[in-house]
Amino acid sequence: MADPASQLIVPVILSGGAGTRLWPLSRAARPKQMLALTGAETMLRLTARRVADPARYAPPIVVAPAEQAEAVEAEVSGLGMLILEPVARNTAPAIALAALNAAANDVLLVLPSDHLIGDVERFGTAVQRGLPLARADWIVTFGMAPDRAETGYGYIKRGAALAEGVFAAERFVEKPDAATARSFIEQGGYDWNGGIFLMRADALIQGLERHAPAILAAARAAVEGQAREGLRIRPEAAAFGRSPAQSIDHALMEKAERVAVVPAAVRWSDIGSWAALHEASDKDAQGNVVEGIAMAVDASNCLIRSEGPLVAAIGVEDLVVVATPDAVLVVPRQQSQRVREAVERLKAEGKSQWT
């Protein structure tokens, strides 16, 4: 067995989820991680690039819906393994598939594929800081430095210090209400849960065995029956389908002992709304983010973006305008999460070609 200290981390990139929060750009057939939201490259490609240093990282395992196989292979260079989920069962079963396909002593770095990390170097430092604990069978989470009392994210409360910049995770908190979020920011010691985890494969499996045995059993059966074609792995569909659908937070993190948190001020965003993309993007002097075939005349604090028709926005404030060749969204920036209402109405009216 190789010297543990020289062992490479195995990135596990989760590329599931459809998501309508960035409609009309994100669609059933083109999920958020396949969009180039913050530059010329897709979120998935940027995620893979963050863990591309061969001195530290092994080729990544990507877990993705079966229908995304070609798209993932096109976006992720140096792919190690592509696990194709026959059905979507949320993150805990997806991560179980990866752990069961890894070596027991592999240290896995689980990464959502559709989040933004502004400071990649500092992120790498945080991962290295968590590594000794992960090797010692801790589950290591990363606490994204909050800069506002956001109610759209979960929080992790820091407990006792375990090492320099590493704390026991005292508590996981689901998306709080506004007053609770404000109290967290005022008190300090709370970080956003960015859904990034570092742990040994066997530690994860043992945790699931104890706290989510049905998920582990289904994943085990699916892996026993899986088919392999080159880098592609197809877990057995019927077995995997029997897994409960649960997030890794619910299934494991909130229950497990020996969970650590490494605070990481890495300018993270889940880009969960057009407002969040505006927040995370570089702006012009008037606070606008203008991308594609778009023009702002005397506009301020707007996100205006088109990959279709020319968009001319005149005299508007705090507005989101996003155009594709077949659909245009117009919504006040602070209401941009309401895009779901439009998508639901389109579905209800039988206009699914636009969703």
Added chain:
Amino acid sequence: MADPASQLIVPVILSGGAGTRLWPLSRAARPKQMLALTGAETMLRLTARRVADPARYAPPIVVAPAEQAEAVEAEVSGLGMLILEPVARNTAPAIALAALNAAANDVLLVLPSDHLIGDVERFGTAVQRGLPLARADWIVTFGMAPDRAETGYGYIKRGAALAEGVFAAERFVEKPDAATARSFIEQGGYDWNGGIFLMRADALIQGLERHAPAILAAARAAVEGQAREGLRIRPEAAAFGRSPAQSIDHALMEKAERVAVVPAAVRWSDIGSWAALHEASDKDAQGNVVEGIAMAVDASNCLIRSEGPLVAAIGVEDLVVVATPDAVLVVPRQQSQRVREAVERLKAEGKSQWT
């Protein structure tokens, strides 16, 4: 000579003008009168339909740019004559061409092709009311009943009563400032100048001879050299090109004697902006006008219209969103005249394909 009382009125429909005020729907190649703004039919077709009663009106003379010949013939059924302007020279020269091609004793009803008249029956009544004066060599204008202190229109001040519902036109006022417009509405006795005129052809020619001889001379020379193909008449280009470009208001109305005004509460609008179209259109319970492939979710007092991509507008107020397959406009309703700024910038940036 026929009994004057049974003589048909000859409509003269002016179909010139490009107009960018309704961009992106109106374009250099598709002017406002060729748009179906208030229903299924184009403004030009609606204009022709207003004067289609064969008991009262002769087949219309249309004056249009040469490049619009096919479009006019497609829109105007029962066309009498199509005068194709070789170059645009504003309304006075265009009307002169029509008068010189009509019989001297024809009573002409001059109509812009891109205005809305909500109450067509009442409009017909107003025309009949003005007819005796027009036959007696007066120039009869129609005073559109104002319902607000609009600064975008010219005004006509009523003078002495000449007959029931007919007054001498005491004064023509160019687009006033806001304070002046308010004083007009408070005083009463002022109507909007809708650019609709009724007069004998020879009365018009005599008026031009006295007040705008250069225009009349150019039009005369152009008509002397004109070519005829079926209903199409092509005035001689070089001669017509020598005409000053002037509106009929400037060239004649403001100067002539024996000008009458018939007040007409016909729900008139020149639809000179997206705000004016919103004003003139039927609205839903939230004050929205939604046309085409468009959806309003919790929007109020908006104009949302698409003939291209699906438009979903959520949570917006007092906004104009207009989409075509290649361009989308987003502007606050009360700033909708600023569309010119976008068009000018597109031209300046060499993006004339969108103008």
